[in-house]
Amino acid sequence: xxxxxxTPKFRILKIGQSMTLQCTQDxxxxxxxxxxxxxxxxxxxxxxxxxAGITDKGEVPNGYNVSRSTTEDFPLRLELxxxxxxxxxxxxxxxxxxxxxxxxxxxxxxVL
Amino acid sequence: KNEVEQSPxxxxxxxxxxxxxxxxxxxxxxxxxxxxxHPGGGxxxxxxxxxxxxxxGRLIATINIQEKHSSLHITASHPRDSAVYICAxxxxxxxNLIFGKGTKLSVKP
Numbered sequence: 326x327x328x329x330x331x332t333p334k335f336r337i338l339k340i341g342q343s344m345t346l347q348c349t350q351d352x353x354x355x356x357x358x359x360x361x362x363x364x365x366x367x368x369x370x371x372x373x374x375x376x377a378g379i380t381d382k383g384e385v386p387n388g389y390n391v392s393r394s395t396t397e398d399f400p401l402r403l404e405l406x407x408x409x410x411x412x413x414x415x416x417x418x419x420x421x422x423x424x425x426x427x428x429x430x431x432x433x434x435x436v437l
Numbered sequence: 438k439n440e441v442e443q444s445p446x447x448x449x450x451x452x453x454x455x456x457x458x459x460x461x462x463x464x465x466x467x468x469x470x471x472x473x474x475h476p477g478g479g480x481x482x483x484x485x486x487x488x489x490x491x492x493x494g495r496l497i498a499t500i501n502i503q504e505k506h507s508s509l510h511i512t513a514s515h516p517r518d519s520a521v522y523i524c525a526x527x528x529x530x531x532x533n534l535i536f537g538k539g540t541k542l543s544v545k546p
Contacts, residue, residue: 358533367441367523367536383533415480424468424527426534428480 326351331416331429338406338436346401346414346432354420354427357399359383359391361412362431368415374399406436443524443537450544456511458540460524467528469507471498474521474539483509483522514544 332347350357355376360368370383374393388410390402399418403410413433417426440463450456460469471483484491484498486507491498495514500507511518521541525534 365538367538368525368534369536370533373533413478417480424485425482426470427482431478431480433478 328352329416329418329427329429331414331432333432334430335433336435338403338434340406340408340436342406343402343404344406344434346403346416346434348399348401348416348429349397350399350416350418350427351397352418352420352427353396354418355396356419357393358417358419358426359389359399359401360415360417361385361410362415363412371401371414403434408436410434411436441524441526441535441537443522443540445540446538447541448543450514450542452515452544452546454514454544456514456518456542456544458509458522458524458542460507460509460537462505462507462526462535464505465528466526468526469500470525470527470534471507471509472523472525474523476520480523511542516544516546519543 329350358373359371362368369385371389372391374380377396380391393399413431415431416429419426442461444459468487470485474480486500495512497510521539523539524537527534
């Protein structure tokens with residue numbers, strides 16, 4: 326199993342550009358999460374999903390959108406990038422009754 | 438709102454020392470998680486516990502529900518233990534986690 330994979334690893338965006346951060350898991354987990362991690366701060370939940378077709382907002386959803394058309398994929402969309410969205414983004418999945426979240430390697434995004 | 442506080446923020450130890458990292462939270466929870474973030478950035482889950490104590494190798498995690506406090510202990514610390522250790526709490530079934538800011542541990546040889 327590859328676990329949770331994220332692409333790209335790094336990206337630089339200009340203000341106002343849009344992009345999609347990809348997240349895929351091959352563990353057939355129902356729950357998936359998007360977090361952002363800012364320097365010196367704890368991870369913050371952006372959006373989560375409890376299954377295909379079901380998504381909900383987390384603590385910091387403004388400026389982001391998600392979709393969950395399949396169990397495996399949970400892309401995060403930034404429509405109008407702003408410098409405040411400069412962060413490291415982590416995707417995670419959970420399932421199989423383990424209550425353990427498995428994290429992807431992260432995407433480091435800089436908005437200039 | 439649940440606040441998760443960790444102490445210390447930074448910790449430097451000599452190889453072989455016994456290490457304790459503390460985590461306090463403010464409201465009732467269903468489970469507490471300890472995670473490790475490697476210097477390269479990857480995050481792995483170490484423990485999930487809702488009561489008592491768990492042990493995995495040289496790592497021991499304890500929780501006191503009444504005092505809303507958990508500790509992570511590392512015995513016979515090694516330089517490869519150098520990482521950021523993160524405490525997180527969950528409430529309910531979806532597993533939405535509230536994270537502490539992390540404790541940066543550096544173990545010197």
